[in-house]
Amino acid sequence: MTPLAISALALLSEHPMHPYEMYQTLIQRHEDRIVKVRPGSLYHTINKLAELGLVRVTGTEREGNRPERTTYEITEKGQLALAERIAETIGEPVYEFPSFPVAIGEAHNLPRHTVIDLVRRRLKALDLQRAELDDALAELGRKELPRRYWLDVSYLEAVQGAERAWLQGLLADLESGELDWGDGGSDPAPSAPTSNAQPSRAQPSRAQPSRAQTSHQ
Amino acid sequence: MTPLAISALALLSEHPMHPYEMYQTLIQRHEDRIVKVRPGSLYHTINKLAELGLVRVTGTEREGNRPERTTYEITEKGQLALAERIAETIGEPVYEFPSFPVAIGEAHNLPRHTVIDLVRRRLKALDLQRAELDDALAELGRKELPRRYWLDVSYLEAVQGAERAWLQGLLADLESGELDWGDGGSDPAPSAPTSNAQPSRAQPSRAQPSRAQTSHQ
DNA sequence: CACCAAATATTCCGCCCGGAATAATCGACG
C-alpha cells in the first residue's frame, strides 16, 4: 500500500468522491508536495483499493457528454486498513534509499573545488525551499489551522534544517582544508594523490547495539 | 539514471568487473545500507548502461561449467556521465516523497494515545539504528579510513538526529496536552470533537520567496 | 459568434524493478 493509497483512503474517509475530485483536492491542498500524485497512478491506486475491498463503487453518473465519473466510498475494511497503515508507517521506520546519500558517498570521485561549488548550490536551493516552507507555515498559522494538521510541514522543516547545518559544516571543512580530500589540500597526503581506488568499507561486526537514549546534540 | 547505476559505474571506475562481483563488493562494503541493490535490478541496470554506451563488454569467460560471466569496463562517456550524475544529485535537491511525512500528516485520524504509543515505538527503533550507525562510525574511525569515504554515514546520522529531536518534541507536546488533538485534551475544543473532516490546507498564494539566508536555528 | 486554450475525466502503453526460478559447482560432514 503506497503513500498515494493512504492519501486516497484518507480523502474518501472524509466523504465519497470520484478520482478526479481526489486529484483536484490534493492539488488544491498542496498535498502534492508530500505525496507524489500523477493522474495515472491515482486511477490505478483506486482500482487496486477496490479489488482489495477497501473502497467500493457507490455510483456512476454522467454530466452532459463528459466521460462518466465513477464515485467511490470507503468501506469498513478500508477504515481499518487506513488506520493500520498509518500506524505501521509511523511506528516502524523504513529506510527508503534517497539518492543524495549515495551521491555524497561518491563525492570523493570529484575534485574538491567542484564539490565546494555543488554544496554551495544545494545550500542556495535549500534556502529557497525553506523560504517557501516558512511562507506555508506562516499562512497556516494565520488561518489558525490547528497544528495537528500541519505536523508534516513542521517535520520537513526540522529535517531540512539539519541537512543545511550539516552541509554548512561540510562546506567549511572543505574550504578550510580541514577535510582531507586526497589532493594536496592538507595533512599527510597518501602515496597516490588522485587515485580512484576506494578502500573497502569497515564491517561494524554486529557489535552490541546497547546504549540507546544517550542524547547527543 | 538510478542510484544503483551510480554505484555500479563507480565500481567499474575502480576496475573492470562482472555484475556478480559488483553485487558481492557492494554487500561486503555494506553499501546495501545506502543503495537498494537486488541482483535482478543490478543486471538490468548494467544492461541499460551498456545500451547507453556508458559501459562496454570487455570479455566473457567461463570457469568450469558455471554460467559464463560477462565482464564490463567503464567507457570514457561513462566516466563523464558518472561525474555529471553525482554533481547533479548533490547540486540540485530533489524531493523523493518519503512515506513518513504522509503518515504523520494523517496521524490526526488516529486517537492521541495511539499516536503517543507509535511515536515511542519509532523513537525506540531509531535509537537502535543510531547505535548501529555509531558502531559503524567507530569502526571506520579505528580503520583510519579518511572521512571523505564515510560522508554518507555522517550525513545520515545528522539527519536522523534531527528526526529524533523532532519526535521527542512531538511526544512531549502530545503527552502534556500542549498539542490540541481535537479531543478534550486541552484548549478551545471545536464544536465537533472527533470529526473526520479535514479543513482545506492554506494556499501560500505564491508569496514572494525572497528572504533566503535568514538563519533561524 | 468563431475559435483556441484550459479544464474535465479517464484510459492506455511501455519501462523499470523486484522476487523467484534456474542451474551448475564447491565444501563439509558423516
Next chain:
DNA sequence: CGTCGATTATTCCGGGCGGAATATTTGGTG
C-alpha cells in the same frame, strides 16, 4: 565417497507507476 546445502551467476516474468493520448466541454477573446 555420496549428498545436502550454500555459493556462484544469471534470466525471466509479473505488477506498478508514470507520461502521454483521448475526447468532450467550458470560458475567454478578437
